Amino acid sequence: MIRNQPDEDLAIGVPLNRRRLKPVVPQRVRNLRKHLVEALRAVRTMKGPPSPLRPEPEGFAGQVVRAACTLCKGWCCKGGGEHAYLDERTLARVRDARPELDARAVLRLYADSVPEKAYDSSCIFHGERGCTLDRALRSDICNVYLCGELGDFVLGNVPARRVDLFAEHEGERRRSRVTRRPVQDG
Numbered sequence: 001m002i003r004n005q006p007d008e009d010l011a012i013g014v015p016l017n018r019r020r021l022k023p024v025v026p027q028r029v030r031n032l033r034k035h036l037v038e039a040l041r042a043v044r045t046m047k048g049p050p051s052p053l054r055p056e057p058e059g060f061a062g063q064v065v066r067a068a069c070t071l072c073k074g075w076c077c078k079g080g081g082e083h084a085y086l087d088e089r090t091l092a093r094v095r096d097a098r099p100e101l102d103a104r105a106v107l108r109l110y111a112d113s114v115p116e117k118a119y120d121s122s123c124i125f126h127g128e129r130g131c132t133l134d135r136a137l138r139s140d141i142c143n144v145y146l147c148g149e150l151g152d153f154v155l156g157n158v159p160a161r162r163v164d165l166f167a168e169h170e171g172e173r174r175r176s177r178v179t180r181r182p183v184q185d186g
């Protein structure tokens with residue numbers, strides 16, 4: 001657990017994605033479509049509610065999360081493969097939110113979001129500028145996951161005047177800093 005005072009600075013370490021970008025081959029898109037067809041079928045027999053669409057962290061915590069994930073460039077997306085953690089609960093949420101779309105249109109929505117190039121051995125939606133999927137189309141785990149110290153900072157609502165971020169992997173290290181704006185009087 002991180003302990004800190006509101007007037008202190010805080011250092012948070014995150015991983016660093018050093019994979020290379022590679023063109024997304026058609027087989028990967030076919031695998032994605034197959035996975036989505038199965039998930040859409042499973043919606044019909046699903047028990048329980050659709051997964052909720054959770055909001056991004058707001059305020060200073062939101063600024064820190066955006067800066068950290070930009071610095072890291074999406075290390076945690078490496079397990080996404082061609083399924084991107086999309087399950088029937090996510091697809092049920094998408095179908096509820098977009099009732100005008102039939103199953104084919106939903107598939108197209110996802111296929112159209114695949115970038116031309118994605119990071120090697122990572123999620124099919126992991127493009128140069130991060131995730132190419134709209135937040136409303138992402139799985140619940142993608143919308144809520146925060147790695148180690150970053151998660152502790154947000155979930156613990158840890159106070160800090162300034163957060164020094166550093167990302168590193170195999171000797172490469174990058175830094176960034178987020179400063180809390182002073183509260184304006186009057």
Ligand code: SF4
Pocket residue numbers: 014015068069072073074075076077145146147148150
């Ligand atoms: S949650 Fe952590 S591992 Fe994932 S992109 Fe953000 S900083 Fe990187």
Ligand code: SF4
Pocket residue numbers: 074076077078079080084085123124125126127130131132133138139142
């Ligand atoms: S869908 Fe987006 S957030 Fe989720 S693993 Fe893939 S690139 Fe990462």
